[in-house]
Amino acid sequence: MSRLLGDLTKCKKEKYYCYSCLHRFSAESLPKDHLPYCNEHSPQRIVMPEPGEGSVLQFKQHKFSQPVPYAIYADFEALIEPMQTIPGKTASRIPCGYAYLIIGLNGLPLKPVTVYRGSDAVDHFITSSVREKDILAKKLHTITPMHMTTRDLEEFQKATHCNLCKKWLGKDRVRDHDHLSGKYRQALHNKCNLQFKQSKMIPCIFHNLRNYDGDLIMKGLGKLQDHEISVIPNNMEKYISFSIRRRKENPVTLQFIDSFQFLNISLQKLVENLDHSKFSIMQRCISSPHRDLLLKKGIYPYEYMSSFSKFENPTASTLCFS
Numbered sequence: 156m157s158r159l160l161g162d163l164t165k166c167k168k169e170k171y172y173c174y175s176c177l178h179r180f181s182a183e184s185l186p187k188d189h190l191p192y193c194n195e196h197s198p199q200r201i202v203m204p205e206p207g208e209g210s211v212l213q214f215k216q217h218k219f220s221q222p223v224p225y226a227i228y229a230d231f232e233a234l235i236e237p238m239q240t241i242p243g244k245t246a247s248r249i250p251c252g253y254a255y256l257i258i259g260l261n262g263l264p265l266k267p268v269t270v271y272r273g274s275d276a277v278d279h280f281i282t283s284s285v286r287e288k289d290i291l292a293k294k295l296h297t298i299t300p301m302h303m304t305t306r307d308l309e310e311f312q313k314a315t316h317c318n319l320c321k322k323w324l325g326k327d328r329v330r331d332h333d334h335l336s337g338k339y340r341q342a343l344h345n346k347c348n349l350q351f352k353q354s355k356m357i358p359c360i361f362h363n364l365r366n367y368d369g370d371l372i373m374k375g376l377g378k379l380q381d382h383e384i385s386v387i388p389n390n391m392e393k394y395i396s397f398s399i400r401r402r403k404e405n406p407v408t409l410q411f412i413d414s415f416q417f418l419n420i421s422l423q424k425l426v427e428n429l430d431h432s433k434f435s436i437m438q439r440c441i442s443s444p445h446r447d448l449l450l451k452k453g454i455y456p457y458e459y460m461s462s463f464s465k466f467e468n469p470t471a472s473t474l475c476f477s
Contacts, residue, residue: 229255299337364413
């Protein structure tokens with residue numbers, strides 16, 4: 156067997172093969188340890204598909220190509236409290252506040268920025284985010300009747316191919332429309348239209364969620380009794396993403412994701428690389444005199460802000476920190 160399959164590798168040393176799965180080993184003792192596990196399964200071989208329509212892999216999950224109608228952008232802030240009681244630990248992070256903004260259809264804010272400060276910041280955020288999710292869930296489950304203009308009707312009648320699978324429409328054609336706005340979008344096959352469903356997921360986006368905010372949020376999610384929690388772990392302490400949804404039919408998922416996984420750069424660099432005229436949402440939410448302060452790296456006195464009592468200092472905002 157070693158001579159028969161020897162050309163599969165450039166290594167000229169003798170190889171040892173499993174006669175069941177033809178896996179290659181470099182030592183004679185290794186196949187003996189492998190056989191007890193391999194003998195539990197039938198021999199395997201690669202079977203190529205027959206030429207035809209099913210032999211080519213194509214993208215079919217078109218529902219994932221739709222942009223989500225709602226998104227929540229959030230951020231936490233924490234105090235750095237000195238510690239001397241635990242060996243090897245010099246300070247502890249205490250969440251002191253958060254802020255979030257909900258972006259809806261057409262990229263416009265649904266409401267002003269929500270800002271909160273308090274010792275129960277994590278629990279308050281989870282309660283607020285679940286409440287916002289439930290409000291948006293009602294909108295996602297509402298189907299607005301379709302309204303077509305004369306031009307829309309002409310485009311539908313002239314369409315010859317499905318806009319998703321690109322195949323001939325023929326008599327199998329239906330009108331696809333946005334369930335939230337009611338606007339006509341395109342002509343599709345009936346099967347394609349059923350697959351092109353609106354996502355029932357609301358992303359809650361943090362920058363650097365995995366290394367900072369996620370640890371704070373996960374400590375409070377365990378208190379939710381009527382929600383399921385799903386995680387995509389990076390290790391035992393860090394999570395790439397996690398989500399919550401109610402234990403009932405047709406639930407809407409609140410998915411916590413990390414924008415740093417897609418834009419692997421600091422917020423300061425991201426702001427510097429973008430022209431200030433592009434911050435359309437900020438122009439709507441923040442008045443002009445204070446807008447420039449948010450478009451540059453700020454200075455936060457972490458060493459000074461070690462307790463909630465520091466917030467009560469009326470001169471704290473005018474102090475100069477080195």
